[in-house]
Amino acid sequence: MGKPTGFMEVARVENPYRDEAARLRDFEDLHVHQPTQARRAQASRCMNCGVPFCQSDFGCPLNNLIPEWNDLLYRGKEREALARLLQTAPFPEFTGRVCPALCEKACNLESDALTNRDNELYLIETGFEKGWVQPRIPRRRTGRRVAVVGSGPAGLATADRLNRLGHAVTVVERADRAGGLLMYGIPNMKLPKRIVDRRMSLMEAEGIHFLLNTDASPDDLRDFDAVALCGGAKQPRALNVEGIFAVDYLTAATRAVLSGNTPVIDARGRHVVVVGGGDTGNDCVGTALRQGCASVIQLEMMPAPPIERAAGNPWPEWPRTLRTDYGQKEAIHRQGSDPRIYETTVKQLLPGGVETVKLKGFDPIPGTERVLPCDLLLIAAGFVGCETATAKRFDVKLSPRGCMMPEDGSHHLRANLFSAGDMRTGQSLVVRALADGRAAALEIDRYLKGDAQ
Template sequence: MGKITGFMEFERQEEDHLEPVARLKNYKEFVITLTDAQAKVQGARCMDCGIPFCNTGCPVNNIIPDWNDLVFHGNYRHALENLHSTNNFPEFTGRICPAPCESACTLGINDDPVGIKSIERKIIDTGWEHGWVVPQPPEHRTGRKVAVVGSGPAGLAAAQQLARVGHDVTVFEKSDRLGGLLRYGIPDFKMEKDLIDRRVEQMQAEGVTFRTGVLIGKDFPAAVSNMARDTIFPEDLEKEFDAVIMAGGAEQPRDLPVPGRQLKGVHFAMDFLPQQNRVNAGDKLKDQLKATGKHVIVIGGGDTGSDCVGTSNRHGAASVTQFELLPQPPEHENKPLVWPYWPTRLRTSSSHEEGCERDWAVATKRLEGKGGKVEKLIACRVEWKDGKMTEVPDSEFELKADLVLLAMGFVSPVQQVLDAFGVQKDPRGNARATTEGELAYQTSNPKVFTAGDMRRGQSLVVWAIREGRQCARAVDEFLMGASVLPR
């Protein structure tokens, strides 16, 4: 505990950031990492409480009080070692994780919680700056081969762990660049992609092989097949490798079955967001979806919807409106009731601060337009009672709409992959696998394991990293009979 009375003396210090007028001019990150002095103060606020609920609030179980104390004393080298012991990619989570650890912070019961996420980012950014993040190649090779399908956070975490204990790991990615939804689902202004590239270089030095533009499976629709240069059937993968990990994302979006859905100008969020990331990377796209000068309506109040807002603002949209079907949450949660669990409360993102009209308890009834192009959205107010939704009488209204983006979440992974491997599914269409016991992360096909969104459904990057790490241990035990990898 760095300073016994620190939690009483110091206030929470938020990270500085560029003002909206400046950050809307480009797609660069705009959050400024804490200074050494600011991080020291935040570390001093940690109470080192008897039961650190932040540890269990964090899906990867970061040893938060320990590295808070190390940062307070300026020992960033050991803080980095501590952080890496539970998290392969803290530069990802330090930027885009919603920080459930902070909701579980004991200080948060009656005060602002410790700025855990900002300290995490400070530690890893300092580590990269000083050259402390280096490859960790294995001391010996096992001769066992593992295929990882998907290069998102779950696949990367599993691949790195398995490579470090000596397995020959090959990661297959259907896109032209690595990173999965980190690459093409997260806008650059939230996380720049050179962060992925330098981790890939580290993993290559540790022995991981990466193959992009490769689809694993069969019977894909043309839109998916055209993304890749090559297709490998699962049976061939199982013959070549001793174990396979399915670690793809939950990429099947929830659709909006209303009249007018077929009109031009109505798109899934993941048709819109990846295009801008590709342009930022230097690609030349024909007929890019642009919000420039348009009245944009985003349907869905989560993070993906927020990302559509931020991207539309950078395009120069005439207006941006975001709808949510559920009622507006309270501005402040009832802490004694919900702590240490993740609270339901109103959350305003940096994209919202840049300009957006937000509305809640709104349902879309239909979309209308002329010449096959959307021009307006007809909606109504709804009310919720006992978990049931009913339309408010005489509440119908319309809004001008040139571009409608559907950001209502994702229902499951791509089914063609699961069907091709022949694995059992849960009722939501995910690969069925437990997380405990001897069969942890193992599917109904004994040679095939699964982790991340493909097993648990749409979730957080930090959960994907956790599952990737745990799945790696399960695969190592499957191949070697025992494992020294942490779980």
């Protein structure tokens, strides 16, 4: 039932970040994790308000039973709380680290919201530590075989649910390691890669087969009863100037962290300009600083967002307000000023520099050109849908947004072919990809049951 007065007695305290100077020396976890008593006290702040927007679609695409597991955590029943969390959340160790926590923005306490993300992370990590998280092997197998193409959060969530329903699942992944953008995209300091590998080992122990280094094609998947395409939406938006795409840069950085080698694309000693003021651009800023860049600037076409919610952006919607993320804070620490320059884009690359121009709307303002030092231009200007090669190979017509979204809004493309995650919806969030994968798995299960009759 929660503690009705908890939020008045205990202040919101998030897991603090490690100090900038220390964390810039390595690619290790950004946060310091709080001990049990602090977590229980934070959970006591949930008053079970009766209108839990946190667990509605506004707050949590997975519809996590947030007031219920906060109450159990507050009462010291961590194991029960984790069980409640796992009813809806397939991989809390991912969302507990990288979710922007839409639920906290939808909390009735608004800016004083519960620390749901940190509480979630505490529960799952306690579960791993105490041995409560064990392989859950289905008691009965259905004899049906499903191939899941892509091992990002959508593919993993699809595979996980189908496996629990008793189907034999093979995940086909092009990369050398499983995880999609969880592995090669989101940097190690936000999501340490050992955490991704730990989950893969668990899923393998549960009976899921991973086929890595394999570019899926329909011919190879002919023997499967159903195929789920979960290949992501990593087709980057190109610019009028040549640069290195953010995901390629971040992938090279993670490969270097994992191998201990020098990154193939290295920012060390270079002046870095990142085009794109969003989260991916911020990850590039944090990575370039850790690699020892000479300087880093982040260009954003749009004006700076407001400090407070605008009238057309009321609670419980996600607030479109100014946020200063970890990489930007680190740049302020290192360089003394915010790396972001708003309403500005690149005009042309010059030897050792880049010419920028101010924008009004999307139009350049003549006479506002300026040259910034630049020997590494990173493009983090968003994504325009999924790769056309996979669509062609599987003979799927893409939606106007470049995605595999069936016209009826379902996950069912045709016959035994399904889609899920960013490949279906366009570039989104880990939590949405997980929810989409879980929904796709239920559609596939229904299809297989109908097909089997």
